[in-house]
Amino acid sequence: xxxxxxxxxxxxxxxxxxxxxxxxxxxxxxxxxxxxxxxxxxxxxxxxxxxxxxxxxxxxxxxxxxxxxxxxxxxxxxxxxxxxx
Numbered sequence: 001x002x003x004x005x006x007x008x009x010x011x012x013x014x015x016x017x018x019x020x021x022x023x024x025x026x027x028x029x030x031x032x033x034x035x036x037x038x039x040x041x042x043x044x045x046x047x048x049x050x051x052x053x054x055x056x057x058x059x060x061x062x063x064x065x066x067x068x069x070x071x072x073x074x075x076x077x078x079x080x081x082x083x084x085x
Contacts, residue, residue, distance in 0.1 A: 011023070
């Protein structure tokens with residue numbers, strides 16, 4: 001069997017180990033072959049009925065909470081002149 005080196009640390013991997021003893025890298029060359037039988041049947045791709053759609057949820061907010069609503073135009077102490085004593 002030819003020498004196998006770790007692809008990460010380039011250390012020699014011996015004894016057909018699946019993981020490098022030095023860094024833990026998975027060694028593909030030593031991995032066992034998959035012995036499971038493959039299912040050769042075609043997948044069941046029967047048509048699926050579309051999900052029933054529900055009416056959208058509508059939330060009614062007062063006009064003052066709407067983003068396009070004009071700001072309150074009443075004068076305030078900060079924007080107007082100082083009150084007379």
